[in-house]
Amino acid sequence: MRTQSLxxxxxxxxxxxxAALKEHATPDATVAVIGASDGKFVLPLAAAGHRVIAVERDPLALHGGEVSLPGDEHAHAKGLIERLELEGLRNRVRIVEEDFLRIEPSEMPCxxxxTSCSWHYSANHRHPLATFVDRMQRLVKQGGLFGAEFMMPxxxxxxxxxxYTSPERLGRHFIGDWDVLLTLRTNxxxxRAHIGRLEDHTHRMGLLLAARASAAHSYEKKET
Incomplete structure (x- = not known):
C-alpha cells in the first residue's frame, strides 16, 4: 500500500x-473489521478483493486530523476514508460510523x-467481554470465520x-456450532512508542481463530 497506516x-x-480466510471463504467474501481505525487491516482486505464492512466510531480515525507522535512531534494523519480513496478502494468498503455494541448483527451479516486489540480499552470495560464476543459471533454466517487478536495481562x-484475556479463557465462548482452529500467544x-502510547512499552498478545459450522455440519451434530 502507498498510504501507510499509523x-x-x-x-x-x-x-x-x-491464511484462514483463504481456506474458509471465497475471494469476494464479506469481512467485517471491528475497530477499523485508519485501515491497517481494511485496505489489504479490500485490495485482495473482499467486500469489507469497517466499523469505527472515532472521527479522527475515519476523517484524519492532527495526531501526537513519539518524540513530541505532531503530524496530520490521513483517515480511513482518504486512504481508501487514494487507493481506489472506496467502493469496496462500507463504513459504519457507530458504536459496535449498538449495531444489530442481522443488519450486517458477514x-x-x-478485530485487533479493541476490547481491552478502558472505555469498553463497562461491558462484559462476553458481550463483545457474542456480538461478533452473531455477525458470522454459517461456515464463516471469527478472528481476534487481543492483549493479555x-x-x-x-x-x-x-x-485482558488468554486463548484458554476466550476459547470457553466457542462451544456448540464453533470449532477453534488456532490459538497463539506471545511472551x-x-x-516501540507509537500513536496512543508515546513511550516504549511491554505487551503480551494472543490470537484465536474459530470457524462456525455450516448448516449441514450443524445438522450432523444434532443427529449424532
Whole structure:
C-alpha cells in the first residue's frame, strides 16, 4: 500500500487470519473489521478483493486530523476514508460510523469478522467481554470465520480485568456450532512508542481463530 497506516509497524497476527480466510471463504467474501481505525487491516482486505464492512466510531480515525507522535512531534494523519480513496478502494468498503455494541448483527451479516486489540480499552470495560464476543459471533454466517487478536495481562493491574484475556479463557465462548482452529500467544515483548502510547512499552498478545459450522455440519451434530 502507498498510504501507510499509523499502526503499520505494530505487531499483529493478521497474516494467520488471512491464511484462514483463504481456506474458509471465497475471494469476494464479506469481512467485517471491528475497530477499523485508519485501515491497517481494511485496505489489504479490500485490495485482495473482499467486500469489507469497517466499523469505527472515532472521527479522527475515519476523517484524519492532527495526531501526537513519539518524540513530541505532531503530524496530520490521513483517515480511513482518504486512504481508501487514494487507493481506489472506496467502493469496496462500507463504513459504519457507530458504536459496535449498538449495531444489530442481522443488519450486517458477514462471512468473516476480525478485530485487533479493541476490547481491552478502558472505555469498553463497562461491558462484559462476553458481550463483545457474542456480538461478533452473531455477525458470522454459517461456515464463516471469527478472528481476534487481543492483549493479555502484563502487570498486576491487568489481571483483575477480564478484557485482558488468554486463548484458554476466550476459547470457553466457542462451544456448540464453533470449532477453534488456532490459538497463539506471545511472551512479553517490547514495542516501540507509537500513536496512543508515546513511550516504549511491554505487551503480551494472543490470537484465536474459530470457524462456525455450516448448516449441514450443524445438522450432523444434532443427529449424532
Amino acid at each position: 499502526w503499520e509497524h505494530t505487531l499483529t497476527f493478521f497474516p494467520q487470519f488471512l 462471512d468473516a469478522v476480525w 502484563v502487570n498486576q493491574r491487568h489481571h483483575p480485568v477480564e478484557h 512479553e515483548f517490547n514495542e
